[in-house]
Amino acid sequence: MKDKFLKPAASGGLLDRRTFLLSGLALSSAYPLTAIAQTVGTNFPQWMKTPGRDASAYGGPSSHEAHIQRHLEKNTPETAIFSIWPTPLANQRGIITPSGLHFTVSHNGIPNIDPEKHQLMIHGLVDKPLKFDVETLLRYPMVSNIHFLECAGNTAPNAVSFTALDQDCQALFGQISGSEWVGVPLKYLLQEAGLKPSAKWVIVEGADGGSHARSIPLEKLLDDAIIALYQNGERLRPEQGYPMRLFLPGWEGNANVKWVHRLEVTDKPAFTKDESGLYSDILSDGKIQRFSFHMDVKSVITNPSGKQVLPEKKGFYEISGLAWSGHGKIKQVEVSADGGLTWAKAHLDQPVLSKSLTRFHIPWQWQGEATTILSRATDEQGNRQPTREQWREKYASYSFNHYNAIQAWHIDQEGVVRNVYA
Amino acid sequence: MKDKFLKPAASGGLLDRRTFLLSGLALSSAYPLTAIAQTVGTNFPQWMKTPGRDASAYGGPSSHEAHIQRHLEKNTPETAIFSIWPTPLANQRGIITPSGLHFTVSHNGIPNIDPEKHQLMIHGLVDKPLKFDVETLLRYPMVSNIHFLECAGNTAPNAVSFTALDQDCQALFGQISGSEWVGVPLKYLLQEAGLKPSAKWVIVEGADGGSHARSIPLEKLLDDAIIALYQNGERLRPEQGYPMRLFLPGWEGNANVKWVHRLEVTDKPAFTKDESGLYSDILSDGKIQRFSFHMDVKSVITNPSGKQVLPEKKGFYEISGLAWSGHGKIKQVEVSADGGLTWAKAHLDQPVLSKSLTRFHIPWQWQGEATTILSRATDEQGNRQPTREQWREKYASYSFNHYNAIQAWHIDQEGVVRNVYA
Numbered sequence: 001m002k003d004k005f006l007k008p009a010a011s012g013g014l015l016d017r018r019t020f021l022l023s024g025l026a027l028s029s030a031y032p033l034t035a036i037a038q039t040v041g042t043n044f045p046q047w048m049k050t051p052g053r054d055a056s057a058y059g060g061p062s063s064h065e066a067h068i069q070r071h072l073e074k075n076t077p078e079t080a081i082f083s084i085w086p087t088p089l090a091n092q093r094g095i096i097t098p099s100g101l102h103f104t105v106s107h108n109g110i111p112n113i114d115p116e117k118h119q120l121m122i123h124g125l126v127d128k129p130l131k132f133d134v135e136t137l138l139r140y141p142m143v144s145n146i147h148f149l150e151c152a153g154n155t156a157p158n159a160v161s162f163t164a165l166d167q168d169c170q171a172l173f174g175q176i177s178g179s180e181w182v183g184v185p186l187k188y189l190l191q192e193a194g195l196k197p198s199a200k201w202v203i204v205e206g207a208d209g210g211s212h213a214r215s216i217p218l219e220k221l222l223d224d225a226i227i228a229l230y231q232n233g234e235r236l237r238p239e240q241g242y243p244m245r246l247f248l249p250g251w252e253g254n255a256n257v258k259w260v261h262r263l264e265v266t267d268k269p270a271f272t273k274d275e276s277g278l279y280s281d282i283l284s285d286g287k288i289q290r291f292s293f294h295m296d297v298k299s300v301i302t303n304p305s306g307k308q309v310l311p312e313k314k315g316f317y318e319i320s321g322l323a324w325s326g327h328g329k330i331k332q333v334e335v336s337a338d339g340g341l342t343w344a345k346a347h348l349d350q351p352v353l354s355k356s357l358t359r360f361h362i363p364w365q366w367q368g369e370a371t372t373i374l375s376r377a378t379d380e381q382g383n384r385q386p387t388r389e390q391w392r393e394k395y396a397s398y399s400f401n402h403y404n405a406i407q408a409w410h411i412d413q414e415g416v417v418r419n420v421y422a
Numbered sequence: 423m424k425d426k427f428l429k430p431a432a433s434g435g436l437l438d439r440r441t442f443l444l445s446g447l448a449l450s451s452a453y454p455l456t457a458i459a460q461t462v463g464t465n466f467p468q469w470m471k472t473p474g475r476d477a478s479a480y481g482g483p484s485s486h487e488a489h490i491q492r493h494l495e496k497n498t499p500e501t502a503i504f505s506i507w508p509t510p511l512a513n514q515r516g517i518i519t520p521s522g523l524h525f526t527v528s529h530n531g532i533p534n535i536d537p538e539k540h541q542l543m544i545h546g547l548v549d550k551p552l553k554f555d556v557e558t559l560l561r562y563p564m565v566s567n568i569h570f571l572e573c574a575g576n577t578a579p580n581a582v583s584f585t586a587l588d589q590d591c592q593a594l595f596g597q598i599s600g601s602e603w604v605g606v607p608l609k610y611l612l613q614e615a616g617l618k619p620s621a622k623w624v625i626v627e628g629a630d631g632g633s634h635a636r637s638i639p640l641e642k643l644l645d646d647a648i649i650a651l652y653q654n655g656e657r658l659r660p661e662q663g664y665p666m667r668l669f670l671p672g673w674e675g676n677a678n679v680k681w682v683h684r685l686e687v688t689d690k691p692a693f694t695k696d697e698s699g700l701y702s703d704i705l706s707d708g709k710i711q712r713f714s715f716h717m718d719v720k721s722v723i724t725n726p727s728g729k730q731v732l733p734e735k736k737g738f739y740e741i742s743g744l745a746w747s748g749h750g751k752i753k754q755v756e757v758s759a760d761g762g763l764t765w766a767k768a769h770l771d772q773p774v775l776s777k778s779l780t781r782f783h784i785p786w787q788w789q790g791e792a793t794t795i796l797s798r799a800t801d802e803q804g805n806r807q808p809t810r811e812q813w814r815e816k817y818a819s820y821s822f823n824h825y826n827a828i829q830a831w832h833i834d835q836e837g838v839v840r841n842v843y844a
Contacts, residue, residue, distance in 0.1 A: 045539055051631040052531030055507045055661045057491035058483075059522045062664045064537050065657050069479035085477045093604040093652040094566035098521060100481045101656065109474030115486050117467055135733070141740045144516035144771050144781055178655075182515040209473040230515040232654070233600075234523065235487050239477050242484045311557070318563045349566050351773045359566055 009344030012337030012371055014319075015363040017347050070101055073171060081210075082107055084151075086174025089322070090302045095146065095349075095357040097177035099232045104239045105151050105175065107274070108210030111259055115243040118207065120189075120227065124265035127194030134243050137184055137227060144182040144230075145249065148324045148357045150295045151175035152252035152279055156400035158388070158407070164419045169305035172419060173407075176324070178357035180233065181247050183226035190221060195265065203270045204246050207261040214255045214279075215269030216248070220293070224249050227260065250326030250355035251293040252402075254279055282396040297385055298404040299323035299333055299360070299377035310415030313368040319346070320361040325379035330358040332378045337364055339372040339408075340422055346375070366411070374408045374422055388421050431766030434759030434795075435787040436741075439769050442785045492523055495593060503632075504529055506573075508596025511744070512724045517568065517771070517779040519599035521654045526661045527573050527597065529696070530632030533681055537665040540629065542611075542649065546687035549616030556665050559606055559649060566604040566652075567671065570746045570779045572717045573597035574674035574701055578822035580810070580829070586841045591727035594841060595829075598746070600779035602655065603669050605648035612643060617687065625692045626668050629683040636677045636701075637691030638670070642715070646671050649682065672748030672777035673715040674824075676701055704818040719807055720826040721745035721755055721782070721799035732837030735790040741768070742783040747801035752780040754800045759786055761794040762830075762844055768797070788833070796830045796844055810843050 007016040061068065070085035087103040097103075104110075115134045123129040154175035157165050165172075190202075195218070202221055205213040216225075228236060228247040236242040241258030248256050254274060269275070269291070281289040301321040304310060310317065319337070323330045329352050334343040346360035360375070378384040388405040408422035429438040483490065492507035509525040519525075526532075537556045545551040576597035579587050587594075612624075617640070624643055627635040638647075650658060650669040658664040663680030670678050676696060691697070691713070703711040723743035726732060732739065741759070745752045751774050756765040768782035782797070800806040810827040830844035 045536075045629070047533035047535055048629050048631060048633065051503055052528070052533040054494075054505055055492070055526040055528060055532060057493070057507075059492075059524070059526075059659050059661050061480075061656060062537075062658075062660050063534070064664075068656060070477070070481075071479070072476075081473055083476055085479075091657075092655040093564060094602040094655055096518060096602045096655045098655045102481070104477040104481075106474070106477060110477060111469035111474040112485070113469055114467075115484075139733075139737075139739060141783065141785060142515060142742070146773075180516040180518045207467070207470050209470060211470065233514040233516055233518045233520045234483060234490060235513075236484075237481050238484050239481050242486075315561075317561060320564070351568075351775065353773065361563065363563060 009362065010336065010338070010342035012342065013365040013367050014335060014337045014344045015365060017363055020363045068101070070103065071170065081109065084175065086170050087177045088170045089174050089176070089300070090169040090305050090308065092302070093320070093359070095178045095322070095359055096232065097179060099179065099234070099237050099240070102177040102179065102237070102240060103151065103175045105253060106239070107212050108208045110238050111208045112238065113207060113243060113259060118243050118261060120244060120261060120263070122189060122193045122263045122265070125196040125199040125267065126265050127196065130189070130193045132189065137229060137244065140184040140188060142182055142184055142229070143226060144180055146178065146180045146353050146356050147249045148176055148178050148355065149253055149256060150324070152254060152295070152401040155403045158405070158419070158421070159400040159403035160398060164421045166307070166418055168307040169300065169302055172306060173300045175253070179231050181226065181228045182230035183228035183247060186225040186227055187222045189227070198267045199265045201266045201269050203264040203266060203272070204257045204260060205262040206257045206259040208259050212254070212257060212274065213270065213272040214257055214275055215272060216255060218265070220248060220251070248293070250295060252279065252295055255293055279401065281401050282399045284394060284396055286396065292402060295326035296402060296404040297325035297327065297377050297379040297383040299375045299385065300407050301335070301373055301375050301409060304373070304411065304417045305409055306417055306419045308417045310366060310411065310417070313366070313415065315366055317364050317366055318361050319364045319373060320359065321375050323358045323360055323375070323377035324356065325377070325383060326355060327383055328380045329354050330377055331380045333360040334376045335362050336374045337371060340374055343376065368413065370410070370412050372408050372410045372420060372422060374406055376406050431784065432758065432760070432764035434764065434793055435789050436757060436759045436766045437785040437787060439785055490523070492525065493592065503531065506597065508592050509599045510592045511596050511598070511722070512591040512727050512730065514724070515742070515781070517600045517744070517781055518654065519601060521601065521656070521659050521662070524599040524601065524659070524662060525573065525597045527675060528661070529634050530630045532660050533630045534660065535629060535665060535681060540665050540683060542666060542683060542685070544611060544615045544685045544687070547618040547621040547689065548687050549618065552611070552615045554611065559651060559666065562606040562610060564604055564606055564651070565648060566602055568600065568602045568775050568778050569671045570598055570600050570777065571675055571678060572746070574676060574717070574823040577825045580827070580841070580843070581822040581825035582820060586843045588729070588840055590729040591722065591724055594728060595722045597675070601653050603648065603650045604652035605650035605669060608647040608649055609644045611649065620689045621687045623688045623691050625686040625688055625694070626679045626682060627684040628679045628681040630681050634676070634679060634696065635692065635694040636679055636697055637694060638677060640687070642670060642673070670715070672717060674701065674717055677715055701823065703823050704821045706816060706818055708818065714824060717748035718824060718826040719747035719749065719799050719801040719805045721797040721807065722829050723757070723795055723797050723831060726795070726833065726839045727831055728839055728841045730839045732788060732833065732839070735788070735837065737788055739786050739788055740783050741786045741795060742781065743797050745780045745782055745797070745799035746778065747799070747805065748777055749805055750802045751776050752799055753802045755782040756798045757784050758796045759793060762796055765798065790835065792832070792834045794830050794832045794842060794844060796828055798828050
């Protein structure tokens with residue numbers, strides 16, 4: 001690399017992406033990447049000497065990637081009543097999560113629903129109570145959109161632990177995933193049932209063993225809510241609500257009721273178990289914040305991230321991560337490689353979509369010294385991530401939902417990456 | 423539905439989408455969809471009476487969807503030397519194909535490559551021959567984009583068969599899929615190797631049992647080509663080239679060399695077996711068209727499509743399908759429900775991305791009479807799909823690659839959908 005091309009974007013080794021990419025020979029000269037000149041070999045591997053296997057009716061990952069899995073983070077001992085399986089976020093690139101690795105949080109296990117015996121019922125404050133079977137809904141007009149889905153409790157360890165736990169990106173941030181969700185706009189179904197003037201809320205209930213239920217404001221259901229039937233090009237997986245779920249773009253996971261079978265239109269919320277207990281937020285003054293549905297603007301550097309080890313000192317790396325907001329599009333992500341003293345704008349991969357994961361990255365020349373890297377996202381409504389301290393001031397010390405503070409990863413001189421509070 | 427809202431978009435029952443959606447009660451009154459008023463039941467199914475199973479480390483589809491598969495369409499008897507497994511396109515909604523159902527065409531079977539023993543070599547007309555192992559490439563700057571991939575031979579039966587075969591959408595159109603592809607722009611690697619002034623082509627070779635190879639113009643490789651490492655959020659599947667493949671947005675499938683291990687920079691093409699044989703197009707005047715890489719503008723109605731049966735006479739349906747072009751974005755899709763006499767513009771789902779599947783749909787009131795439905799796509803460069811007759815005039819009668827003519831589905835009075843030539 002000609003040094004004249006090397007324009008810093010901020011201190012700590014962050015590089016200006018435009019001039020960096022124009023520098024051409026950057027990677028091999030200034031940043032030798034073990035690229036080795038060698039003549040064409042003749043020692044062919046076994047797989048070039050014989051024909052391979054045939055394809056199959058439904059393919060899976062390479063056996064060499066079998067360790068990329070969801071890991072059970074928490075459950076009620078010896079039952080599946082409540083369990084969390086986060087996504088291996090640091091192993092994902094782009095903005096789509098494979099459905100097999102989409103995070104799941106289930107309160108009552110995964111029911112095995114026969115789609116021919118499942119119906120969606122709309123009743124309560126409507127002119128005409130209606131029931132829809134799956135085949136009927138499949139004939140309705142559908143919309144498709146790429147959105148994130150995040151559990152309200154994602155990153156809870158950083159919210160409640162007094163000292164930063166040495167956990168990886170999957171354990172700390174894995175309760176978020178991105179998918180293309182396809183389904184029937186709920187407004188069509190509600191309009192068909194006919195809403196009475198007093199209608200204001202809808203109690204949405206799932207057909208799981210515990211009848212998970214949430215009260216949702218009618219306004220959201222008439223806006224961008226869908227009855228999702230497809231995810232990433234095929235029918236919903238059982239763990240995501242097969243044969244149908246409510247999908248509320250940008251709103252906390254548990255409100256996106258899986259295995260949905262009943263919508264009761266009412267004039268007030270039902271104060272169900274989950275909305276009165278687990279998913280109410282206790283503020284620092286002791287007051288309770290109910291119905292805090294939006295997932296706020298948030299970001300995380302996925303590479304490098306917790307428990308990874310940088311293989312080469314003074315090496316070139318691309319810092320890459322994800323940002324999202326339940327309020328709309330991501331407008332900007334800033335990255336710091338010097339513990340927050342200076343910040344540089346990261347590049348956002350197109351398309352930047354509303355209420356969707358957005359991939360950011362920035363080139364980085366690690367100098368080999370211990371440092372701390374951070375990312376800070378801003379959405380199109382001007383919301384910006386708080387510091388951990390600012391977030392903590394708002395909530396009671398034992399509150400853990402809706403944690404969206406700036407994440408810091410410390411990198412020591414050996415290249416070991418560790419979760420820290422900045 | 424108030425009839426005053428019902429504005430036709432074209433004859434044959436195609437409806438204006440905007441006024442249709444504004445009509446509110448449309449679906450139940452004018453188009454009863456078996457939605458049945460009923461009080462809340464008390465006869466709960468078994469899955470609401472017990473907790474469900476736990477989630478798993480890597481999830482799969484519901485057992486009730488196990489029939490949604492790729493089907494082996496063609497192979498060399500008792501070997502996996504050449505085989506085609508098309509995507510069940512009519513069962514997909516949106517623009518993402520699940521990786522497990524992505525079509526595969528393989529010439530020499532699927533090799534089981536150990537990523538630690540795989541390297542990408544760049545040699546020939548370069549200043550510095552280079553080798554990259556997988557770990558090294560994973561540290562390079564990456565880009566992510568949603569693109570289609572289509573086999574040059576997709577829809578070949580309609581190109582060569584004198585009478586239209588009674589086949590379904592999967593068999594006729596299933597050699598196309600859509601994915602988010604993530605990888606390293608090849609221009610970085612070529613710039614690092616340093617191109618000699620005489621460099622014009624690159625011979626790209628795979629590490630499969632037959633060393634599948636294609637000559638690719640350098641210009642494309644310096645434009646938007648990537649060495650793909652991820653597909654739909656996880657490392658490439660073996661059937662898509664694990665641990666790495668060349669990805670050429672908008673270009674015919676076989677040029678996107680899977681299991682890529684060697685790039686030889688040259689001043690002329692190599693005229694490899696596949697580019698001289700199978701993937702050369704014979705024109706109607708007997709001349710051979712070589713290196714016809716672009717996949718042209720094309721579309722297909724996936725619902726309803728071949729071998730489906732419409733369940734209800736005089737019923738409401740949403741006509742939905744996919745359009746794509748290797749030359750850029752889709753600009754417009756027109757649909758006809760009267761055999762091509764009149765056409766209406768279909769709605770295009772956002773985002774409309776370059777060289778990507780684009781989902782279109784339009785509401786349709788089937789009158790119960792036999793009819794033929796068609797779709798006709800136009801891309802941003804003004805390319806529009808030809809009729810079958812126009813396409814046939816250009817190519818020899820036994821040519822079958824790059825078939826992109828307007829597709830017609832006939833619907834008889836019983837609602838049976840059948841492939842026809844319009």
